[in-house]
Amino acid sequence: MVQVLIGIIILAVILYGSVFIFQRFTTRKIRNVREQVNVLKQLPLGQDIEAGHQMSLTGQSLTAFNALVDEYQQVNEKTFDDLDHLIDQVLFDVRGINFVKTNRERHQAEALLTEASDHFDHVRSGLAELKKVDGEHRAAVARLEKKYQDLRKVLLSQNLSFEPSIDRLEQNLADLEAQFDEFTTLSQQGDHVAAQKVLDTLTSGTTALENLIETIPPLYADLKTGFNEQLMDISDGYQQMTADNYVFGNLDLPGQINRVRSEIQMATKQLTNLDLAAVSAANHNIEVQIDDLYSVLETEVTARPAAESQQNELHDFLTHAERQNHALQVELDRLSQSYVLSQGEIEEAQGLGGRLRQVTEQIRHEDNALTSHTDSYSNIVSRQREYLQILTDIEAQQRTINDGVKNLGQDEKNARKRFQQFDNQMHTLKRQIEALNLPGLPHDYLDYFYVVSDEVDKLGRDLSQTQINMEEISKQLIMIQADLGTLNEKSHDLRDSALLAEQLLQYANRYRNANEQMATASQRAQRLFDHDFKYADALEIMASALDTVEPGAYQRIENNYYGNSTTTDSTDK
Known part of the structure; x- marks a missing residue:
């Protein structure tokens, strides 16, 4: 029984201690809130706002200022009253045993304090920024006033530079002065919106006048x-x-x-x-x-x-x-x-x-x-x-x-020299063909020989004229050069065909009595050689017949002929 009593006494002591501690802690916290509220109330924000009303704010700056005033008044007139009420309520309730309600009210008071402090900080920084903007605005207005004052001095001191335009320029300047007076009056009356409109017009007008004053003198x-x-x-x-x-x-x-x-x-x-x-x-x-x-x-x-x-x-x-x-x-x-x-x-x-x-x-x-x-x-x-x-x-x-x-004279000399060369070549070819002692010459060869011979003779006659046509002579020289080259080829072919045919006919004699085919070929080739003068045809018949009887014989004879012929030609040259 004694132990139970002791336990109850101990529990009572603990509970009393806890209540005492809670009361002391809560009282200290809420009094701290009241002290901070008093600090906020002592801030000179009201004076700053009153000073803001004296600033020449316009447009968005004025809107921002009004918002800050509303925010300040909300805290000053509403939030502080709520805080005072909550603080008094907490101090009263802390003496009771409704710990949950007291603790909740204390937290609400602390939250309102934080909110009020944040709003005041925002209002204070906003007013500082607006004060800066106001200063800049006043400086801009001062610069603008100085600018058009300077323009007035230019018009007065240099009016001869603007002679045709001076009346209109002075009227523009007078209009600007009237607008500046209107701007000053509206600013003093606090009609910032209207003042801003006038200021915009004044700024653009001053800039326009400044451009005119700068542009007109050189033109004039x-x-x-x-x-x-x-x-x-x-x-x-x-x-x-x-x-x-x-x-x-x-x-x-x-x-x-x-x-x-x-x-x-x-x-x-x-x-x-x-x-x-x-x-x-x-x-x-x-x-x-x-x-x-x-x-x-x-x-x-x-x-x-x-x-x-x-x-x-x-x-x-x-x-x-x-x-x-x-x-x-x-x-x-x-x-x-x-x-x-x-x-x-x-x-x-x-x-x-x-x-x-x-x-x-x-x-x-x-x-x-x-x-x-x-x-x-x-x-x-x-x-x-x-x-x-x-x-x-x-x-x-x-x-x-x-x-x-x-160059006609030199061309004539060259033509005569070439004529002599052509004539010598024709005589040389004729002697070479005659030296072959052939039974006759093919008609086509003779015809071509006589054609070239006639061309050379005509060239000689044309060169003997009283008036020489060198243009025609030049054409003949080109033609004879080509035809004589062809005649040389025909002459070599004729000589080679005739001499080879003679050699093959002589070589084939060894087979004529023993080979009837060879005998027939030899008779036919000899007739073409002696009577028709077709030496190339005779050569072809004998070459074919000889290769039948003795394969390779014609090639051997031809190689030997052209080898000796090349040596002979080289010696002749």
Whole structure:
């Protein structure tokens, strides 16, 4: 019994200790929460938000600021009240025994504290960022104000550079000043959305005015002085050149100068309306026209010495070409006494002489144009180049004619030498054939021999003419060379066939009495040899018959013949 009582006492002590510990722990935790809540309440976020209302926020920055204010007010007006209520509830409940409820309320209080702390951190960092943006915004506005103030100074100090456009530019500047005043008023009133719209318009307007002020002076400078000075320079140059006997043909240069001046006036009026695209295009067009006018003057100045120099060159060239033509016609006349000129060389040379007479008249015309100043130097130079090209072509054609006939004498000598060679070859072939002591010659061989002989004789007769046609002679030389080569082959074939046939007939005598077939073949071959002069046919019959009686005999005889024949030919040569 005593032990049970002791156990109950111990358990009671443990329970009391646990309750005491829980109460002390919870009380300490919740009081810590209250201290942190008080710290949050002491933060100067309210002052920061009040300062934010003084910032000139617009657009998304203003939206972000309003969101931060709502977030702050939610914590300050709602979350803190909830926390105070939970803290008081926990401190009351901790004295009881509902440990679960007390512990849950403590955790809720800690969670709300964390949430409030996070929101305050977010609000504090957001306000710092907005303050930075506000500073940048104020700096941008200050820069913008300085920019259009600088523009005002430029317009006031350099108004002569904008003379046609100054009224419109000053009006634009006045509009910008009115917009800036409106922007300032709206910002002070806190109407940030409206102020942002005005600021956007003000920014684009200032940029546009800045571009105008930068672009107009060089455009106006060209229109006011640059182009006019150049036109004056061109006009003075034109008058001086006209006094120096320069001619510009149908070109109305003063009229073109006046037209350019009219375009300058029109572009200046466009500049009054700030139509810079039209003015830029007009200035470019005027610049191109002025460059063209300068080019006209420069072309004539450059052409004058060229015309004078080329005229002398033309006279020298013409004199040389006329001498060349005269010498060519004399040479052609001399050659025509001995040779047939079949390519129309004389007529062509005479035609070139006629063209030279035409060029002579044209060059005289250019002489008159230079001395009487009836045409521009550039036109004269252009025609001179045409005449120089004509003379160049004439001289080239005359050289071609001369090159075609200058070797006629040498060609004749070569032709006579080759004729003598052909004639000697014909006599040599004739002696060689006669030396064979054949009973006769085949008709086809004789016909070809006489044809080649007649060709050689005709060549000799043509070379003996008073006027030699070297073109025809050249054709005959080529033909005779080919035909004589063929005749040589036919002569060698005739000799070889006849001599081999004789050897085979002699060799076959040993078989004639003993072999009837050989006897018949020999009789037939002998008849072809003695009466028909068909030596190749006789050779073929004997070769076939002999190979039947004694295989290999013909090949042996033929090899021996051609071996001795080659040696003999080498010795003859």
